[in-house]
């Protein structure tokens with residue numbers, strides 16, 4: 001019964017959303033270059049389904065690789081800043097400044113710097129845009145660890161590495177996953193920025209761009225929906241991982 | 255035989271932005287094997303600093319700390335600690351929390367022996383049946399019991415308790431005092447207990463040390479005969495009232511509210 005609810009409610013919500021969308025376009029009599037309706041999207045998918053699969057896969061794997069890089073580098077920065085106050089004071093302003101630069105301005109620079117290395121460029125932008133929340137959350141999680149937690153193990157002669165694996169890391173996981181959910185969305189934005197901007201691009205961003213060039217408006221909308229679907233999938237993968245690794249942080253309802 | 259814990263002429267100052275802050279100055283503590291030393295003193299006088307020195311978490315500027323005939327120069331696995339905050343790990347069950355030190359110390363029990371040891375301790379403190387619960391499912395007093403089990407699981411030579419019952423309500427606290435005596439009968443240990451409760455100090459300690467205000471030195475030592483089994487009723491005898499009055503007076507001196515000459 002609960003299982004059915006969990007699937008049925010979001011599904012019905014989706015149908016209601018599509019119906020409202022269709023009705024809105026139909027009632028206003030908008031032409032599809034102003035606003036495509038769900039019924040316009042279907043032909044776009046059936047006509048270009050191979051492209052959607054290929055491009056969708058390109059977008060997905062580059063986003064995931066960028067995100068993995070963001071996790072590794074973000075954790076490393078987070079650990080450095082979390083364990084050393086000096087490093088935190090040194091690095092934090094730099095990271096904040098770096099994060100404040102709109103990534104749309106970085107995209108052309110990166111595209112010029114590594115011209116032709118399309119996969120690399122895309123992954124780089126996805127990484128750059130998404131690692132900041134991870135670094136901050138890990139550093140805050142580590143630096144706010146109550147000293148008693150550390151002393152319990154340190155008084156037994158445990159090494160810093162042991163303390164990190166046994167206490168600091170698990171204790172930081174809930175914050176880490178919170179940040180990762182934000183980063184997933186950001187990484188997608190990064191990937192698409194690069195895909196749209198760079199010439200002869202790949203991925204869904206390039207498909208969007210070709211829709212624009214050919215004035216194929218339903219295709220553009222179809223790409224947006226496909227991106228949303230990928231975003232949802234990746235987000236729930238993170239939610240699943242969170243359940244496995246940090247499920248203890250979610251109080252069971254009594 | 256020398257004492258198990260020996261602190262000789264310890265001086266220590268913390269480096270702060272406003273310059274060095276002397277915390278301990280001429281501290282002398284000596285605890286026999288199997289003894290239980292309660293330490294009281296004004297807040298902020300350096301009691302927790304004392305526990306950190308015994309645990310080897312820091313080294314004094316001057317003076318020596320000896321455990322079992324060896325000078326303390328760093329952490330050693332023969333120490334068990336518990337604090338006011340039970341600091342149990344929420345991602346572990348109570349049983350796994352208690353077993354944590356066994357994963358760290360060299361030659362710690364492994365496998366079934368470790369589980370049996372942890373279960374045995376949990377049953378001694380009345381936590382049988384709670385082994386698979388998470389810390390958040392337990393009351394404050396139960397969490398503190400589990401924290402005591404964790405401090406004892408690797409059979410440390412020295413148990414260091416820093417105001418472990420400070421955050422508990424009066425009834426729970428008295429229950430835990432009784433638990434401490436039960437534990438001591440079955441799991442002999444040498445202990446240092448920091449407390450701000452004078453009744454607790456005379457109920458649990460066979461030695462009560464009053465520290466002076468910061469920088470702390472050993473101001474007064476009271477020895478208490480522990481040959482008879484402890485009973486909460488003992489706290490309401492004339493003898494206990496006399497002891498409490500002496501200690502209260504010493505604390506007033508330590509706080510600087512009464513000039514020292516007034517002490518007899």
Ligand SMILES: Nc1ncnc2c1ncn2[C@@H]1O[C@H](COP(=O)(O)OP(=O)(O)O)[C@@H](O)[C@H]1O
Nearest residue numbers: 268269270277296297298299300301302303304
């Ligand atoms: N790491 C530290 N650096 C600087 N000052 C400290 C540090 N730890 C404690 N102090 C100061 O030293 C004094 C004694 O601390 P502590 O031993 O924790 O006292 P107590 O446990 O008796 O309340 C306090 O004034 C405290 O503010």
Ligand SMILES: [Mg+2]
Nearest residue numbers: 301302303416
């Ligand atoms: Mg203290």
